[in-house]
Amino acid sequence: MLSRRIIACLDVRDGRVVKGIRFRDHRDMGAIEDLALRYRNAGADELVFYDITASTQVRAVDVDWVRRVSDLLDIPFCVAGGIDSVERARAVLHAGADKISINTPALLRPHLVNELAGEFGSQCVVVGIDSLRDADGEWRVRSHTGDPSATQAHARRTLDWVVEAQQRGAGEIVVNCMGSDGVRGGYDIAQLRAVRAVCEVPLVASGGAGSCAHFVEVIQQADVDAALAASVFHSGAIAIPRLKTVLYANGIAVRHA
Amino acid sequence: MSSLVIIDAGGANLGSVRAAFQRLGVEPEVSRDPARIAAADRLVLPGVGAAAPVMANLRALGIDGFLRETRKPLLGICIGMQVLFERSDEGDVQGLGILRGEVRRLPMAEGIRLPHMGWNRLRKCMVSPLLDGITDAAYAYFVHSYGVIDSANTMLETRHGRAFAAAVTHGNVVGAQFHPERSSALGARFLRNFLEWQPT
Numbered sequence: 130m131l132s133r134r135i136i137a138c139l140d141v142r143d144g145r146v147v148k149g150i151r152f153r154d155h156r157d158m159g160a161i162e163d164l165a166l167r168y169r170n171a172g173a174d175e176l177v178f179y180d181i182t183a184s185t186q187v188r189a190v191d192v193d194w195v196r197r198v199s200d201l202l203d204i205p206f207c208v209a210g211g212i213d214s215v216e217r218a219r220a221v222l223h224a225g226a227d228k229i230s231i232n233t234p235a236l237l238r239p240h241l242v243n244e245l246a247g248e249f250g251s252q253c254v255v256v257g258i259d260s261l262r263d264a265d266g267e268w269r270v271r272s273h274t275g276d277p278s279a280t281q282a283h284a285r286r287t288l289d290w291v292v293e294a295q296q297r298g299a300g301e302i303v304v305n306c307m308g309s310d311g312v313r314g315g316y317d318i319a320q321l322r323a324v325r326a327v328c329e330v331p332l333v334a335s336g337g338a339g340s341c342a343h344f345v346e347v348i349q350q351a352d353v354d355a356a357l358a359a360s361v362f363h364s365g366a367i368a369i370p371r372l373k374t375v376l377y378a379n380g381i382a383v384r385h386a
Numbered sequence: 387m388s389s390l391v392i393i394d395a396g397g398a399n400l401g402s403v404r405a406a407f408q409r410l411g412v413e414p415e416v417s418r419d420p421a422r423i424a425a426a427d428r429l430v431l432p433g434v435g436a437a438a439p440v441m442a443n444l445r446a447l448g449i450d451g452f453l454r455e456t457r458k459p460l461l462g463i464c465i466g467m468q469v470l471f472e473r474s475d476e477g478d479v480q481g482l483g484i485l486r487g488e489v490r491r492l493p494m495a496e497g498i499r500l501p502h503m504g505w506n507r508l509r510k511c512m513v514s515p516l517l518d519g520i521t522d523a524a525y526a527y528f529v530h531s532y533g534v535i536d537s538a539n540t541m542l543e544t545r546h547g548r549a550f551a552a553a554v555t556h557g558n559v560v561g562a563q564f565h566p567e568r569s570s571a572l573g574a575r576f577l578r579n580f581l582e583w584q585p586t
Contacts, residue, residue, distance in 0.1 A: 133504075204569075249434075300501050331503045354504065384505040
């Protein structure tokens, strides 16, 4: 039986892992390689490295650190941030990333998803979606979320985009629920359930993890394939081995490292 | 240590497969030169993406015939395993035909999503030195939508909707549908076993 995945997300800026509150006030967390190995040893099933400045500053990730991480890691990892062309994707994948995640560039030019899936296969094309509930009750997508002052609202409904991204060849969908992100009050179960109902590829929940119970809840109630978190892992509030033990005790298939 | 060549038939995971062997203290050569490939003591054929470009590259390099005939230990990973078989449904591609059987799209069902992506359990179906130190029900990392469902050469099996081959072996050939280079300690052990393997 396929296990549910626990994914640790590391924000990368200028070749270092940083921590900020809602993308502000960044603090240096350490070298990328050190943190990658720490999470691998703790039993993370997968890592996502997110270049938080890439999309807003119109530059793509530099691939040297991707190669260093790939040589070091023996678990899969995904790279996100500023990948807006087949050429950039190729550089990142050939440097050793197992998957690439695209967000703002896919919203600006949806055909990019088709191009990447056609060139590299759906299995390495992840579409990340930042989503927020509007005053009329609809969930809609946001772009350029790396910089709060640059974030843009779109008319596109989140559920429509989930369907379209799959039709275009996305092999995995990550939904970051901005309303619950950073608050540690739990994942947005209602939204993730709605996404799950239209998502036939693996679905990753993001935004809101504050306790082990939140992971149990989102897996059991929204049937997500994976749950992603950042700050609760970085701060030590949740230790991954303990999280895996709690998931297992709740009857959820997990890999013990 | 005998020489190890990773065959460059395209695909993006060449570097991560090479790094996995380097972590074991082995320095493989990545090559598309038929002479270098023919001179190797052991061969690895990685592959991600789809079967068609991998087969096209092997034919363009002129090594498809050599791979069918060699008696050297040969490890195919993911698509590199799939092309060991006779045919793939993905793009209706003729494979190397070293192993009997066909590659088919995995069936979807309620709660069974494709791609089959993540860590899944292995069940041993065979006794082999390739499985030394690998315990039943250990987890390996998979990412694929096509697989080999009925093979007489299944060495490890996994289940996603239904059972299919996680690894196969016959004669001098071994194939892994999972990614040993991304399967943590289990993957490292599997690769070490391959390096020490003396097919009979």
